[in-house]
Every structure is written in structure tokens, then in C-alpha cells.
Amino acid sequence: MTEIETQIFIAQRFGYLFEEQLLSILNLQMEASKMINSFMNKLSPSPSLFHFQIKSDTKASRRQYKNNTAR
Numbered sequence: 001m002t003e004i005e006t007q008i009f010i011a012q013r014f015g016y017l018f019e020e021q022l023l024s025i026l027n028l029q030m031e032a033s034k035m036i037n038s039f040m041n042k043l044s045p046s047p048s049l050f051h052f053q054i055k056s057d058t059k060a061s062r063r064q065y066k067n068n069t070a071r
Contacts, residue, residue, distance in 0.1 A: 004029055019069075 012022045045061070 008017070008022060008029070011017050012019070017025070023042055
């Protein structure tokens with residue numbers, strides 16, 4: 001999912017997305033990450049053997065974006 005975030009930020013930097021659109025897309029991306037993570041955990045035969053975790057750094061990405069734009 002971090003690859004998607006990178007592409008979203010690139011699109012915003014090139015002027016294809018406004019800040020409101022960026023935040024909306026990041027929220028959708030975070031929801032999708034949670035759903036995928038839940039689905040993968042339900043498919044695993046044993047939680048102790050196969051516990052998948054898709055790390056969503058959307059909140060950290062937002063902070064980084066706000067810090068970069070505040071400069």
C-alpha cells in the first residue's frame with residue numbers, strides 16, 4: 001500500500017490532486033488496507049502460524065505531508 005501512497009503524493013505534487021482530494025483518497029486507502037488485512041487474517045489457517053499485517057502508514061503520511069507543506 002505504500003506504493004499507492006507514493007503515487008498519490010506524486011500526483012498531488014504535480015497538481016493533479018487538491019489537498020481535499022488527497023486526504024479523501026488517503027482515507028479510502030486506509031480503509032482498504034484495513035479490509036485487506038482483515039481478509040488475509042481470516043484466510044490464514046492458524047493465527048499463530050500465519051498472522052499477516054499490512055502496515056498502513058496513512059496517519060504518518062499525513063503528518064509528513066503537513067510538515068512538508070508547512071515549510
